[in-house]
Structures are given as structure tokens and as C-alpha cells.
Amino acid sequence: MTKPGDKMTWKDVEIGSIVTEPGSASQYQTGDWRSQRPSLNRKKCIRCGICYIFCPEGCITQNAEGYFESNLFYCKGCGTCACECPTQAITMEQEE
Amino acid sequence: MAKRVGIEVSQAIAEAVKMANVDVVAAYPITPQTHIVEHLAQLVADGELDAAYIPVESEHSAMSACLGASAVGARTFTATAGQGLELMHEVLYVASSMRLPVVMTVANRALSAPLSVWCDHSDAMAIRDTGWIQIFAENGQEVIDEVLCAFRIAEDQRVLLPVIVYLDGFLLSHMIEPIYMPEQDEVDKFIPPYQHLLPLNPDKPVTMGAFAPPFIYSETKKAQEVNLTAAKEVILQCWDEFGNIFQRHYSPVDCYRAEDATVLLLTMGSFGETATVAIDKMRNECRNVGLVNLRLWRPFPFAEIRQAVSKAEVLIILDRALSFGGPAGPVCSEIKAALYNEDKKPKVISFVGGLGGRDITPDGFEQIINRGIEISQTGSKQEYEMYGVRE
Numbered sequence: 001m002t003k004p005g006d007k008m009t010w011k012d013v014e015i016g017s018i019v020t021e022p023g024s025a026s027q028y029q030t031g032d033w034r035s036q037r038p039s040l041n042r043k044k045c046i047r048c049g050i051c052y053i054f055c056p057e058g059c060i061t062q063n064a065e066g067y068f069e070s071n072l073f074y075c076k077g078c079g080t081c082a083c084e085c086p087t088q089a090i091t092m093e094q095e096e
Numbered sequence: 097m098a099k100r101v102g103i104e105v106s107q108a109i110a111e112a113v114k115m116a117n118v119d120v121v122a123a124y125p126i127t128p129q130t131h132i133v134e135h136l137a138q139l140v141a142d143g144e145l146d147a148a149y150i151p152v153e154s155e156h157s158a159m160s161a162c163l164g165a166s167a168v169g170a171r172t173f174t175a176t177a178g179q180g181l182e183l184m185h186e187v188l189y190v191a192s193s194m195r196l197p198v199v200m201t202v203a204n205r206a207l208s209a210p211l212s213v214w215c216d217h218s219d220a221m222a223i224r225d226t227g228w229i230q231i232f233a234e235n236g237q238e239v240i241d242e243v244l245c246a247f248r249i250a251e252d253q254r255v256l257l258p259v260i261v262y263l264d265g266f267l268l269s270h271m272i273e274p275i276y277m278p279e280q281d282e283v284d285k286f287i288p289p290y291q292h293l294l295p296l297n298p299d300k301p302v303t304m305g306a307f308a309p310p311f312i313y314s315e316t317k318k319a320q321e322v323n324l325t326a327a328k329e330v331i332l333q334c335w336d337e338f339g340n341i342f343q344r345h346y347s348p349v350d351c352y353r354a355e356d357a358t359v360l361l362l363t364m365g366s367f368g369e370t371a372t373v374a375i376d377k378m379r380n381e382c383r384n385v386g387l388v389n390l391r392l393w394r395p396f397p398f399a400e401i402r403q404a405v406s407k408a409e410v411l412i413i414l415d416r417a418l419s420f421g422g423p424a425g426p427v428c429s430e431i432k433a434a435l436y437n438e439d440k441k442p443k444v445i446s447f448v449g450g451l452g453g454r455d456i457t458p459d460g461f462e463q464i465i466n467r468g469i470e471i472s473q474t475g476s477k478q479e480y481e482m483y484g485v486r487e
Binding site: 005006008009010011012013014015016017018019020022028 | 193194195196256293294301302303304305306308309311312314315316318319322
């Protein structure tokens with residue numbers, strides 16, 4: 001994309017609103033749909049990866065220390081990870 | 097030199113589409129449009145037209161197939177009427193929004209219920225806002241000429257928009273008329289090859305009809321609206337060039353004995369032909385009346401309409417469709433809106449008539465004009481009057 005979508009004027013729109021660059025969904029910040037964010041308590045986390053498996057957005061990845069973290073650019077705050085966590089290490093906190 | 101032949105208008109449309117060397121026809125038969133696609137199917141089956149003929153299961157599929165074909169760069173045609181046009185409705189928006197230059201003829205037909213196969217403009221009015229270029233033809237010759245122009249206008253890279261040519265069902269579609277059919281080489285020269293700017297192509301993939309969140313949807317619609325409005329210049333250029341080559345001249349608005357008329361009647365479609373007889377008779381009786389025929393329905397020709405009616409005192413508009421519970425017939429509503437902010441404007445009187453194939457004779461047009469003049473002097477309790485309804 002020549003410009004981010006929310007900066008494009010009507011003159012920047014391709015003919016027929018045709019998208020000429022593939023993979024544009026990866027640039028789409030679904031994180032701003034969120035009203036609650038997941039918060040991880042590392043003392044309770046057993047690094048089992050269940051949250052990673054259940055995340056419907058596929059936005060959880062394992063970091064170098066072995067903990068699973070949500071990418072907040074994409075995380076919609078659905079709470080599935082908190083619900084599935086066997087040790088209640090993940091809680092949902094209100095976004096300000 | 098073009099030959100003048102006696103031919104049914106529907107069959108002549110199919111011959112014109114053949115001359116335009118169309119690549120794909122996807123259609124579903126529906127009265128009174130059936131003869132057009134039947135004849136095209138015959139031309140393809142006989143090997144006279146090298147095109148893919150897709151006999152789809154519905155009009156929704158007909159339009160969808162046309163979009164796919166147009167998106168890869170095929171010259172595409174379909175035809176429908178009445179209920180069939182309504183079944184296409186949602187896909188019509190997709191054609192114009194994705195800038196796919198499909199050409200379609202619509203043999204205007206009343207909408208159910210009660211079931212009617214006969215002519216009125218209810219079907220056209222229901223799809224008014226779909227973003228297509230829309231042209232109403234007055235007679236068979238004009239239908240053929242406008243179909244040829246439609247391919248050129250639609251596929252012009254400054255336009256790339258779908259075009260509908262409306263012809264009154266039965267009144268034009270089933271009429272055998274003497275029609276000048278052009279020569280093949282004239283058509284070849286007049287309609288250049290079609291090239292979409294961003295076609296579907298595996299070597300250069302694009303996404304058509306993608307999702308647009310609130311932050312961009314308004315921009316896409318503004319771009320579409322600017323494009324449709326700007327298409328008028330290309331339409332005028334096309335008609336000019338058509339006139340130079342074929343010696344038949346078209347404009348967004350036609351005036352007949354209207355220059356000095358104090359009372360004007362405005363119609364669309366085949367009404368105009370019959371109404372000229374009434375105008376001639378009244379002129380012979382020294383009545384100062386004239387006729388305006390609106391040909392280009394979308395993009396709406398604001399300047400031409402304002403100019404055509406600016407000197408009249410009374411403008412009588414006859415709609416062939418009803419806007420239930422609305423202010424007047426749909427054409428009248430738009431013309432009133434176009435004139436509202438003008439300093440000098442005629443009094444506008446609205447009639448609705450000719451629904452579901454009801455004929456209006458020259459005497460009928462004379463009665464409408466006389467009643468319109470009467471209303472302009474005495475007023476009416478109704479927003480519009482229906483002509484010819486038994487009380």
C-alpha cells in the first residue's frame with residue numbers, strides 16, 4: 001500500500017477499490033477492537049502452551065524464555081486464553 | 097453503406113451484439129426480453145458468433161457470471177426484464193463498484209403482484225441507484241444505436257462502468273421496425289478492443305471486491321460517484337462521434353417543438369414517439385406546447401434538463417412508474433429536485449400512467465396536457481394524478 005488505508009483520500013483509491021498488494025490482512029490492526037487485554041502472571045504460568053493452541057486469532061507466540069505472549073496488534077481480547085488456562089495464569093483486564 | 101432492414105428489435109439487438117463481437121453472454125430468459133438472448137444463443141450455436149454462451153440458472157447468476165467474465169477482460173453482454181432485473185439487484189451494485197463494463201439491455205416490464213409481463217418502468221426505477229449508466233431508448237433504431245454506443249462508453253478506460261439500455265417491453269422489444277444495421281467494418285472501427293486497467297490475471301494477481309472498513313468505505317464511494325458523474329463527458333463524445341459516422345445524433349435530453357413552448361410535456365422511453373403526434377395536433381390548433389424526452393437517466397443531465405425547461409411556464413411530467421407513498425413519480429421527483437434552487441423555473445405537474453402495459457394514445461397525451469394546464473391554474477389536492485384509472 002502506498003499509504004496507510006486511513007490516510008488515503010478518495011483520489012488514492014485504486015479503480016474499483018481493487019487491492020493490488022497481497023497479504024494486506026496482516027497489516028490490519030484488529031487489536032483496536034479490544035475492550036479487555038490478557039495479562040499473564042508468570043508465577044502461575046506452567047508454559048504448557050494451551051493458550052497458544054486455543055487462540056482463535058493465532059496471535060500468541062512463545063518467547064525466548066518459553067512464556068506465551070499475545071501480540072496486542074492483533075489480539076481482539078476475546079478471553080479464550082484466560083478461559084482455557086489450566087492454572088488461571090491469564091486474567092482479562094479492562095482497557096483504559 | 098448501412099442497409100435498412102425490417103427486423104424485430106430484439107433480433108436486431110442480438111445482431112448488434114454479434115457485430116460488437118462480444119466474448120461472453122450469460123443470460124436467463126424472461127419475457128419480454130427472451131427473444132434477445134434466444135437469438136444470441138442461436139447465433140452462437142450456428143457458429144456465427146464466436147462467444148461463450150452461459151445458460152445460467154437465474155438472473156442473479158447471469159449477472160455474477162458476467163462480472164467474472166468482465167473481470168478477466170471479456171466483452172460481456174446480458175439482457176433481462178422485470179422480476180429478473182430485481183433478482184440481479186445486489187449484483188448490479190457489485191458490477192458498478194468494481195468498475196466492470198458489462199452491457200445489458202432491459203426490456204422494461206411491470207413488477208408483480210399482480211403478475212404482469214407488460215411494460216412500465218417500475219423495474220428500472222427500483223435499480224436507479226445501483227451506479228450503472230442508464231439510457232432510455234425511444235424507438236428500435238435508437239436501441240440498436242445505443243447498444244453499440246454502450247460497449248464503447250462502458251469500456252472506455254476513463255469510464256469502465258456497466259451500461260443499461262432500456263427499451264419498453266413489447267412496445268419496442270417485439271416491434272418489427274425498419275432499422276439501419278451498420279456494416280461490420282464500421283462497428284469494428286467504432287468499438288475499440290476492451291482492456292480493463294487491472295484485470296484478473298494470474299501473472300499479476302489482484303483482489304476484487306475486498307472488504308472495506310469504515311475508515312475507507314466512504315472514500316471508495318466518493319471515487320465511484322465522481323467517476324460516474326464524469327462519464328457524462330465521455331457519453332457526449334461517444335454520441336458526437338456516432339453522429340459523425342452514422343448520421344444519427346443523440347443527446348441527454350431531446351426537445352421537440354419546445355423552443356418557444358410555454359407548456360412542456362416530459363416523458364421517457366417509447367411514450368415520446370406517440371406524444372409527438374399529440375404535440376403536432378395541438379400545435380396545428382395554435383396551442384403553444386412542446387415535448388421533452390429524457391434519454392440519459394444516469395448520470396442525470398442536470399444542466400441539459402434545466403436548460404430545456406427554463407423558458408416554460410408549465411412542465412408536465414408523465415412517469416411510467418409509481419413511488420408508493422412518495423411525492424410523485426420518480427422522474428418527476430428528480431426533475432423537481434433539479435429545479436428547486438433555480439431562480440426561473442416552470443410549475444411542475446406530475447402524472448403517472450401507462451402502468452402494466454396500459455397504452456396511452458395521442459388523444460390521451462392531449463388530455464394529460466390539458467389537465468396539466470388546468471391543475472397549474474387551479475391546483476390539485478393530490479401530489480400527482482394517475483392518468484386513465486377508472487374511478
